[in-house]
Amino acid sequence: xxxxxxxxxxxxxxxxxxxxxxxxxxxxxxxxxxxxxxxxxxxxxxxxxxxxxxxxxxxxxxxxxxxxxxxxxxxxxxxxxxxxxxxxxxxxxxx
Numbered sequence: 093x094x095x096x097x098x099x100x101x102x103x104x105x106x107x108x109x110x111x112x113x114x115x116x117x118x119x120x121x122x123x124x125x126x127x128x129x130x131x132x133x134x135x136x137x138x139x140x141x142x143x144x145x146x147x148x149x150x151x152x153x154x155x156x157x158x159x160x161x162x163x164x165x166x167x168x169x170x171x172x173x174x175x176x177x178x179x180x181x182x183x184x185x186x187x
Contacts, residue, residue, distance in 0.1 A: 119144060124151035 121142035
Protein backbone atom coordinates (compact mmCIF):
# COMPACT_ATOMS: atom_id res chain seq x y z
CA UNK A 93 0.00 0.00 0.00
CA UNK A 94 1.47 3.32 -1.09
CA UNK A 95 0.85 6.35 1.15
CA UNK A 96 0.71 9.76 -0.48
CA UNK A 97 2.73 11.85 1.99
CA UNK A 98 1.59 15.14 0.45
CA UNK A 99 -2.10 14.30 1.03
CA UNK A 100 -1.32 13.03 4.54
CA UNK A 101 0.49 16.30 5.37
CA UNK A 102 -2.41 18.41 4.05
CA UNK A 103 -4.91 16.32 6.00
CA UNK A 104 -2.84 16.63 9.20
CA UNK A 105 -2.53 20.42 8.84
CA UNK A 106 -6.29 20.69 8.17
CA UNK A 107 -7.17 18.68 11.27
CA UNK A 108 -4.80 20.73 13.44
CA UNK A 109 -6.14 24.02 12.09
CA UNK A 110 -9.74 22.91 12.65
CA UNK A 111 -8.92 21.75 16.18
CA UNK A 112 -7.20 25.05 16.97
CA UNK A 113 -10.13 27.09 15.63
CA UNK A 114 -12.69 25.00 17.55
CA UNK A 115 -10.67 25.24 20.79
CA UNK A 116 -10.65 29.03 20.63
CA UNK A 117 -14.36 29.41 19.88
CA UNK A 118 -16.01 32.25 21.82
CA UNK A 119 -19.47 31.68 23.27
CA UNK A 120 -21.76 34.34 24.69
CA UNK A 121 -23.21 33.54 28.10
CA UNK A 122 -25.70 35.24 30.43
CA UNK A 123 -26.22 35.34 34.17
CA UNK A 124 -28.28 37.31 36.66
CA UNK A 125 -26.51 39.89 38.82
CA UNK A 126 -28.58 41.63 41.51
CA UNK A 127 -31.76 41.14 39.48
CA UNK A 128 -30.36 42.28 36.11
CA UNK A 129 -29.18 40.13 33.19
CA UNK A 130 -25.47 40.39 32.35
CA UNK A 131 -23.67 38.96 29.27
CA UNK A 132 -20.06 37.89 28.87
CA UNK A 133 -17.93 35.92 26.39
CA UNK A 134 -16.00 32.78 27.30
CA UNK A 135 -13.73 30.41 25.38
CA UNK A 136 -15.48 27.21 24.25
CA UNK A 137 -18.19 26.97 26.95
CA UNK A 138 -19.97 28.91 29.68
CA UNK A 139 -18.54 28.87 33.17
CA UNK A 140 -20.77 28.23 36.20
CA UNK A 141 -23.24 29.97 36.94
CA UNK A 142 -23.36 31.40 33.40
CA UNK A 143 -25.88 30.02 30.87
CA UNK A 144 -25.64 30.02 27.05
CA UNK A 145 -27.34 33.12 25.65
CA UNK A 146 -30.96 32.50 24.63
CA UNK A 147 -34.35 34.22 24.53
CA UNK A 148 -34.88 33.37 28.21
CA UNK A 149 -34.11 36.07 30.76
CA UNK A 150 -31.46 34.53 33.07
CA UNK A 151 -33.11 36.29 36.00
CA UNK A 152 -36.37 34.45 35.24
CA UNK A 153 -35.18 30.96 34.34
CA UNK A 154 -37.96 29.49 36.49
CA UNK A 155 -40.70 31.79 35.12
CA UNK A 156 -42.40 29.02 33.10
CA UNK A 157 -42.56 26.77 36.18
CA UNK A 158 -43.81 29.65 38.34
CA UNK A 159 -46.57 30.41 35.82
CA UNK A 160 -47.59 26.74 35.78
CA UNK A 161 -47.72 26.58 39.57
CA UNK A 162 -49.73 29.83 39.75
CA UNK A 163 -52.32 28.35 37.37
CA UNK A 164 -52.48 25.19 39.46
CA UNK A 165 -52.95 27.20 42.66
CA UNK A 166 -55.68 29.28 40.99
CA UNK A 167 -57.44 26.07 39.90
CA UNK A 168 -57.23 24.63 43.42
CA UNK A 169 -58.46 27.95 44.83
CA UNK A 170 -61.44 27.97 42.45
CA UNK A 171 -62.35 24.40 43.49
CA UNK A 172 -62.07 25.32 47.16
CA UNK A 173 -64.20 28.44 46.66
CA UNK A 174 -66.77 26.35 44.78
CA UNK A 175 -66.94 23.76 47.55
CA UNK A 176 -67.22 26.47 50.21
CA UNK A 177 -70.03 28.21 48.36
CA UNK A 178 -71.83 24.92 47.70
CA UNK A 179 -71.51 23.33 51.15
CA UNK A 180 -71.42 26.32 53.49
CA UNK A 181 -73.82 28.62 51.68
CA UNK A 182 -75.95 26.09 49.73
CA UNK A 183 -75.02 27.75 46.47
CA UNK A 184 -75.90 25.58 43.47
CA UNK A 185 -73.64 25.55 40.41
CA UNK A 186 -75.22 24.86 37.03
CA UNK A 187 -73.56 24.40 33.67
